[in-house]
Amino acid sequence: MFVARLDSRTESTPLARYLLRAYLSALPSGDRYRDTAELLLGELFANAVQHSDAPADQHIEVRFALTGSRLRLEVHDAGSGHPSVRTAAPDDEHGRGLYLVNELAERWGCASRPCGVGKFAWALVAPTTV
Known part of the structure; x- marks a missing residue:
């Protein structure tokens, strides 16, 4: 398992995706997960940054x-609000991230952290056959 702590800001999203690419490049079949996993991780990370009610630090x-x-x-993240899929209006700039996660992940969900502080969102990614 790979674990990293990143700043809670939008600018950290590319770093999260970079770390995932590095992790996958070390796996024999890592390229079979890459595109979908990068998209899902980016959406989950951005959602945590944008919607967490945790302190900015x-x-x-x-x-x-x-x-x-x-x-x-x-x-x-340290926030308490759990994400949910919503229907975005055609002219909305945001609101489609969890819809993508719901459509592309084999399964996904959110749970409170065992220590009682914050939550975690997770997604399972199946390998592509391409």
Whole structure:
């Protein structure tokens, strides 16, 4: 399992995706997860930054682990609000991230952290056959 703590700001999203690419490049079949996993991680991370009610100086933790043939992505933050899929209006600039996660992940969800502080959103990514 790979774990990293990143600043809770939008500018950290590319770093999260870079760390995921580096993790996947070390796996024999990592390229079969890359595109979908990068998109999902970016959406989960951006959602944590934008919607967390945690203080701005809190970090966001990302975790990646290959479990069997599925890649598990986790984004941990100190906020208490759980994300939910919503329907964006055609002219909305935002609001489609979790819709993409819902459509592209094999499964996904959100849970409170075991220590009682914050939550984590997770997604399982199946390998592509291309």
